[in-house]
Amino acid sequence: MVKKSFSGDICSLAQALDVIGEWWSMLIVRDFFLGAGVRRFEQLRDSLGISRNILTERLRTLTDAGVIERVPVKEGGRRQAYQLTEKGIDLLPTLIAMMQWGDRWRSDSGQKFVSVLAREDHQPIAPLQAHSQAGKPLSIDDMCMTVHIKGEDRLIEEWPISALQKAKVG
Amino acid sequence: MVKKSFSGDICSLAQALDVIGEWWSMLIVRDFFLGAGVRRFEQLRDSLGISRNILTERLRTLTDAGVIERVPVKEGGRRQAYQLTEKGIDLLPTLIAMMQWGDRWRSDSGQKFVSVLAREDHQPIAPLQAHSQAGKPLSIDDMCMTVHIKGEDRLIEEWPISALQKAKVG
DNA sequence: TAGCATTAGTTTTAAAATGCAACTAACTTT
DNA sequence: AAAGTTAGTTGCATTTTAAAACTAATGCTA
Numbered sequence: 033m034v035k036k037s038f039s040g041d042i043c044s045l046a047q048a049l050d051v052i053g054e055w056w057s058m059l060i061v062r063d064f065f066l067g068a069g070v071r072r073f074e075q076l077r078d079s080l081g082i083s084r085n086i087l088t089e090r091l092r093t094l095t096d097a098g099v100i101e102r103v104p105v106k107e108g109g110r111r112q113a114y115q116l117t118e119k120g121i122d123l124l125p126t127l128i129a130m131m132q133w134g135d136r137w138r139s140d141s142g143q144k145f146v147s148v149l150a151r152e153d154h155q156p157i158a159p160l161q162a163h164s165q166a167g168k169p170l171s172i173d174d175m176c177m178t179v180h181i182k183g184e185d186r187l188i189e190e191w192p193i194s195a196l197q198k199a200k201v202g
Numbered sequence: 203m204v205k206k207s208f209s210g211d212i213c214s215l216a217q218a219l220d221v222i223g224e225w226w227s228m229l230i231v232r233d234f235f236l237g238a239g240v241r242r243f244e245q246l247r248d249s250l251g252i253s254r255n256i257l258t259e260r261l262r263t264l265t266d267a268g269v270i271e272r273v274p275v276k277e278g279g280r281r282q283a284y285q286l287t288e289k290g291i292d293l294l295p296t297l298i299a300m301m302q303w304g305d306r307w308r309s310d311s312g313q314k315f316v317s318v319l320a321r322e323d324h325q326p327i328a329p330l331q332a333h334s335q336a337g338k339p340l341s342i343d344d345m346c347m348t349v350h351i352k353g354e355d356r357l358i359e360e361w362p363i364s365a366l367q368k369a370k371v372g
Numbered sequence: 373t374a375g376c377a378t379t380a381g382t383t384t385t386a387a388a389a390t391g392c393a394a395c396t397a398a399c400t401t402t
Numbered sequence: 403a404a405a406g407t408t409a410g411t412t413g414c415a416t417t418t419t420a421a422a423a424c425t426a427a428t429g430c431t432a
Contacts, residue, residue: 033392035389036252036390042316044308044316045297045301052300055419059208072379083421111427122303122306126296131213131214144350147350149346151344152338153334153336155334164322165323165325165326178319179315181313181314182314197291203420203421205388205389205418225390253390255412257409275400281409
């Protein structure tokens with residue numbers, strides 16, 4: 033069964049998931065952040081415990097989508113390694129958001145943790161918080177989800193995100 | 203072939219992906235944010251275009267993991283609907299991060315967009331930005347990825363995230 | 373340079389996941 | 403009560419997945 037593509041969906045989330053939404057893809061992307069930035073095929077395979085054919089396929093998808101690129105292992109060499117592109121590095125907020133969600137709701141009793149620290153004080157960074165363009169922190173009450181037409185000011189539909197909490201109380 | 207579980211992985215990203223990493227799961231979660239908060243089975247199926255057996259399975263996983271819960275459609279009624287839990291609402295930063303990544307690198311020429319707006323000025327919220335616990339905005343140069351033991355200050359390993367960009371230039 | 377070791381895939385196979393469509397019991401509406 | 407709707411359940415064919423073996427290409431060393 034060919035998995036249904038989300039590319040026809042109006043939401044950018046769906047576009048994103050078409051690239052990074054397959055089993056293993058985000059973990060592969062994470063591995064590039066855990067290291068010097070350049071990873072070889074067998075390094076990825078070792079650290080992830082993924083089958084070679086699946087890793088080959090996922091790397092191709094990520095390369096075709098411009099998230100990673102191939103670079104020679106050595107100047108003039110033929111062996112290739114992979115590294116994140118700017119588009120791939122741009123996934124850092126997604127990675128952080130998911131890690132913070134996982135940290136907060138984690139049920140395992142593991143001993144080892146992966147974290148993002150601020151270099152100046154070596155403390156974990158704060159939970160990601162939405163801000164307005166003017167820099168004001170936004171809570172759930174301050175935001176709404178909308179559907180609109182590109183280039184037009186008129187909104188087709190709009191939902192306060194706070195309604196989620198009211199539905200719970202009611 | 204049973205998909206390999208990531209639950210043994212040390213990273214919270216993997217824990218998160220075990221819950222929300224299956225094809226369709228994040229889109230289902232998104233659908234709760236696009237509406238009044240309570241969704242019924244057929245509403246989800248209609249808007250997503252997903253098969254009933256797959257939707258049933260995904261809803262079970264998300265319910266078992268505590269991301270959504272079942273509520274009666276009407277007081278005293280038997281029909282059930284679903285709504286996000288607090289744990290589910292906590293996925294908002296993840297949703298926003300992925301939408302913003304998708305928006306920035308979007309290649310389709312679709313006309314309809316889903317966005318998160320600040321209610322005070324009806325402008326799109328700013329791109330998510332990491333901050334230190336003191337509230338200072340952090341760039342890639344200001345952060346590092348680390349592996350450490352729970353409860354200990356000693357770091358096992360540490361990588362500057364900026365190394366990713368240096369690897370590109372070099 | 374030759375020989376050996378390593379690497380990055382490729383292929384085969386069996387089990388599981390997926391999507392489509394039909395079915396059905398339970399629930400709701402008229 | 404009858405009719406319509408709903409939330410699954412089931413059967414089936416195709417695709418995906420993971421494990422393991424294979425192989426050509428590359429790199430290293432004597």
